[in-house]
Amino acid sequence: MTTNVDRTAEVLIRIRGVTKDYARGGEVVKVLEALDLDVNRGSFEALMGPSGSGKTTLLNLIAGLDSPTSGTIEIDGQRIDRMGEGALAKWRSNHVGFIFQSYNLMPVLTAVENVELPLLLTPVRASERRKRAETALRVVGLADRMSHYPRQLSGGQEQRVAIARAIVIDPVLLVADEPTGDLDRQSADDVLTLLDRLCKEMGKTILMVTHDPAAADRASLTHHLDKGRFRA
Amino acid sequence: MIIPLRYNLRSLFVRRATTAATAIGIALVVFVLSSALMLSEGVRRTLGSAGKADVAIVLRKGSSAELESGVEDPQVALVKAMPGVRRAGAEPAGSGEVVVVIALEKLGASGVTNVGVRGVLEAAFTLRPDVRVVAGRRAAPGADEAMVGIRLRGRMKGLDLGQSFELKKNRPVQVVGVFDDGGSAHESEVWVDREVLRSSFGREGSVSSVRVRLDSPASFEAFRANVEQDKRLGLMAQRETAYYEKQSEGTSLFISVLGSLVAFFFSLGAMIGAMNTMYASIANRQREIGTMRALGFSRTSILFCFLVEAVLLSLAGGALGAVLSLAMGSVRFSMINFASFSEVVFRFEPTPQILAVSLVVSMAMGVLGGFLPAVRAARTSPLAAMRG
Ligand SMILES: Nc1ncnc2c1ncn2[C@@H]1O[C@H](COP(=O)(O)OP(=O)(O)OP(=O)(O)O)[C@@H](O)[C@H]1O
Ligand SMILES: [Mg+2]
Numbered sequence: 001m002t003t004n005v006d007r008t009a010e011v012l013i014r015i016r017g018v019t020k021d022y023a024r025g026g027e028v029v030k031v032l033e034a035l036d037l038d039v040n041r042g043s044f045e046a047l048m049g050p051s052g053s054g055k056t057t058l059l060n061l062i063a064g065l066d067s068p069t070s071g072t073i074e075i076d077g078q079r080i081d082r083m084g085e086g087a088l089a090k091w092r093s094n095h096v097g098f099i100f101q102s103y104n105l106m107p108v109l110t111a112v113e114n115v116e117l118p119l120l121l122t123p124v125r126a127s128e129r130r131k132r133a134e135t136a137l138r139v140v141g142l143a144d145r146m147s148h149y150p151r152q153l154s155g156g157q158e159q160r161v162a163i164a165r166a167i168v169i170d171p172v173l174l175v176a177d178e179p180t181g182d183l184d185r186q187s188a189d190d191v192l193t194l195l196d197r198l199c200k201e202m203g204k205t206i207l208m209v210t211h212d213p214a215a216a217d218r219a220s221l222t223h224h225l226d227k228g229r230f231r232a
Numbered sequence: 233m234i235i236p237l238r239y240n241l242r243s244l245f246v247r248r249a250t251t252a253a254t255a256i257g258i259a260l261v262v263f264v265l266s267s268a269l270m271l272s273e274g275v276r277r278t279l280g281s282a283g284k285a286d287v288a289i290v291l292r293k294g295s296s297a298e299l300e301s302g303v304e305d306p307q308v309a310l311v312k313a314m315p316g317v318r319r320a321g322a323e324p325a326g327s328g329e330v331v332v333v334i335a336l337e338k339l340g341a342s343g344v345t346n347v348g349v350r351g352v353l354e355a356a357f358t359l360r361p362d363v364r365v366v367a368g369r370r371a372a373p374g375a376d377e378a379m380v381g382i383r384l385r386g387r388m389k390g391l392d393l394g395q396s397f398e399l400k401k402n403r404p405v406q407v408v409g410v411f412d413d414g415g416s417a418h419e420s421e422v423w424v425d426r427e428v429l430r431s432s433f434g435r436e437g438s439v440s441s442v443r444v445r446l447d448s449p450a451s452f453e454a455f456r457a458n459v460e461q462d463k464r465l466g467l468m469a470q471r472e473t474a475y476y477e478k479q480s481e482g483t484s485l486f487i488s489v490l491g492s493l494v495a496f497f498f499s500l501g502a503m504i505g506a507m508n509t510m511y512a513s514i515a516n517r518q519r520e521i522g523t524m525r526a527l528g529f530s531r532t533s534i535l536f537c538f539l540v541e542a543v544l545l546s547l548a549g550g551a552l553g554a555v556l557s558l559a560m561g562s563v564r565f566s567m568i569n570f571a572s573f574s575e576v577v578f579r580f581e582p583t584p585q586i587l588a589v590s591l592v593v594s595m596a597m598g599v600l601g602g603f604l605p606a607v608r609a610a611r612t613s614p615l616a617a618m619r620g
Contacts, residue, residue, distance in 0.1 A: 056618055065526055065614045086530060089614075093528025104523040104617055108242035120234065121528045165527075177618060 012172065012205050013039035013062060018071030018081075020057055020228075031057050032228045035071070041172075044199040044206045046216040049225035055209040056177055058225065062207060063096050063175040064088045076172050093121040097166030097204075099176035103158040105150040105165075111137060112146040115164045122169060136164035140194060156187025163194060167204070174198065176208040180215050192218045235524065235533060240541040244548075247513060251545060254509040257502035258549025258594055259556065261495050266557040266590040268491015270580035271565060272484045278578050279480030279569065282416035283473035285449040286318075287359060290442040290459055293468045297479065298331040298440040299348075299573065307465055308442050316455035317444045320358070327355035328439035330429050333574045336397060337389040345566075347388060348574035349378075349399065349422045351429030351439075359443050360413060368393050368409035373425050379409040381419035383577035387566065391422070399424065400432045417476070417569070420576040443472065483569055499597055502549075506601030510542050514609045521609050522616025535610035542602020543595055550594025557590070558582055 020032040031054045039045055047055050060066040061073060064080050067088075073081040080091060098104075105114045115133035124132065137146055140160040150158050159179060166174055176195070180188035196218055198204045208219060216222045224231040244251045290311050295301035303311075305328070311317075312326035319325065330351035335344040350356075354373070357363055371377035376399075380391045390397030396406040405424060413419050430436050446452055449471075456469040470478075514521065521534060529537075560580040569576040 060615060060618065063526075065618070089525070089528045089530055092526065098523075098526050098617070100523070100617060102519070104519060106239065106520055106523075108239060108246055113236075113238075117524075118527045120236070
């Protein structure tokens with residue numbers, strides 16, 4: 001895993017004029033309208049806004065899960081807004097770590113097997129995969145839970161396994177959609193502290209959608225979305 | 233790039249109730265199919281193994297089986313005297329035999345069944361060196377005695393050592409021996425002295441068939457040309473092996489076709505079952521699959537992953553069905569052979585090929601039943617990972 005290099009001023013995510021429309025029953029719904037956004041490398045930024053304002057939609061575009069209707073998205077110097085589906089999948093597997101509200105672990109795989117999963121998409125050999133997965137679990141403080149199944153873990157532990165899975169490929173970018181939404185205060189704080197450490201100690205750029213002002217406070221910068229536009 | 237097998241295995245295990253129900257459906261198909269193929273193989277071996285390469289059988293022209301054929305005694309002598317027939321000293325090696333069918337009461341089941349009775353002389357044994365008396369002794373020439381094939385023993389009333397049955401009304405015959413013949417169809421026959429049979433059925437002066445041992449298998453064509461050249465004889469010659477193969481063809485084909493048809497219709501049901509199971513299981517795993525897509529697994533690897541899961545499921549069923557059908561190996565099955573209208577007892581004969589066919593068929597069911605669900609899984613959007 002890379003250590004933090006001083007490149008704080010460098011822009012990692014550059015979004016220009018991004019629009020996302022959905023067709024719903026013959027009617028076009030504008031979910032995102034002409035958004036511009038820059039996110040610096042190594043920063044921990046939050047995205048807030050009312051329900052339906054387009055937070056998840058924007059995060060999905062940045063993470064390469066979906067493509068914008070118009071506009072450009074450049075991440076780490078690469079334009080992803082016009083990539084085809086296959087190219088996007090490959091790009092995601094090398095550049096993005098995902099943290100979901102409901103953890104999204106595979107229930108039939110153990111913690112360490114879950115963490116290994118993204119490495120199957122890389123040329124890393126089996127023995128090395130296991131070693132890296134174990135290291136990632138150690139980073140999130142779950143060295144003693146390697147062979148537990150998700151159902152044997154608490155919500156906070158599950159989310160930390162998911163964070164280990166997100167960092168195991170050493171991505172430039174971590175995206176988190178309400179990562180503390182299903183957690184109690186204490187577990188939420190632990191997860192936020194962990195994210196903060198990943199940003200400060202490992203130089204990860206983190207973009208987090210949240211409804212929780214306390215969570216947003218942990219970020220260095222908060223963007224407010226409202227009806228598909230940024231509020232000044 | 234490939235999602236590990238243990239993901240599929242454990243997913244199947246987690247849903248073990250539906251997995252088991254689906255697998256049992258597939259097991260049933262494989263059981264029916266492989267049992268039918270085993271029985272068909274049993275028929276082929278039983279009927280087919282009675283023939284010898286260097287023996288020719290001569291029947292009346294146009295008859296498809298011994299039962300329909302008749303050959304006059306003087307013709308028997310002519311056939312035996314033909315060139316190509318092996319001689320043991322002065323006497324040519326040949327056997328004129330009479331075959332009739334009688335009705336006997338079944339044991340352990342109600343009703344009567346047809347049993348083939350063969351009237352033989354000493355020569356019948358010379359031509360069939362595999363025939364062994366396993367209990368008692370041979371029927372004495374001219375005596376009202378019989379030997380029963382081992383597969384018939386105890387299956388019909390009167391057909392066991394020391395018992396007697398009616399060859400014809402008021403013509404009781406005593407069973408003095410039991411014989412086997414290496415699994416051939418003769419084991420489902422009763423053998424009596426030829427003259428006893430002829431006199432009780434009023435068939436003096438003719439036989440059903442003539443068998444001769446040739447100098448070598450290669451002598452057959454010349455022998456046949458000689459037999460069939462003389463149009464007045466009205467006879468035809470076949471290799472004994474070919475004759476029995478033809479005898480078994482119909483029955484064996486009938487069983488495999490019937491079994492395959494039944495298995496085919498069952499398999500439609502089992503495939504729909506597998507398809508439903510996979511659809512349901514994939515619907516329950518939308519978020520899991522979406523997550524894999526988000527992590528970067530391609531549509532192809534998801535498709536492959538769920539095809540593999542369906543194939544694992546059906547292979548489990550196939551293996552179960554194959555094992556169950558192997559248990560049929562010890563079962564004897566008796567049925568009327570079309571060619572001789574008499575009851576023949578068959579065994580289910582397992583072969584490696586039949587096992588292979590069973591597993592291939594179950595795999596095919598997995599691929600066919602799993603394909604559409606796997607396509608649906610592969611079409612899962614990575615956005616599904618974000619949804620509740
Ligand atoms: N696939 C889709 N088809 C049609 N409309 C969609 C689709 N996805 C999202 N939308 C709409 O886009 C809008 C923004 O949705 P989005 O999920 O981005 O909101 P959000 O800010 O994340 O809300 P929440 O805080 O409730 O998660 C909503 O009105 C939603 O109904
Ligand atoms: Mg949302």
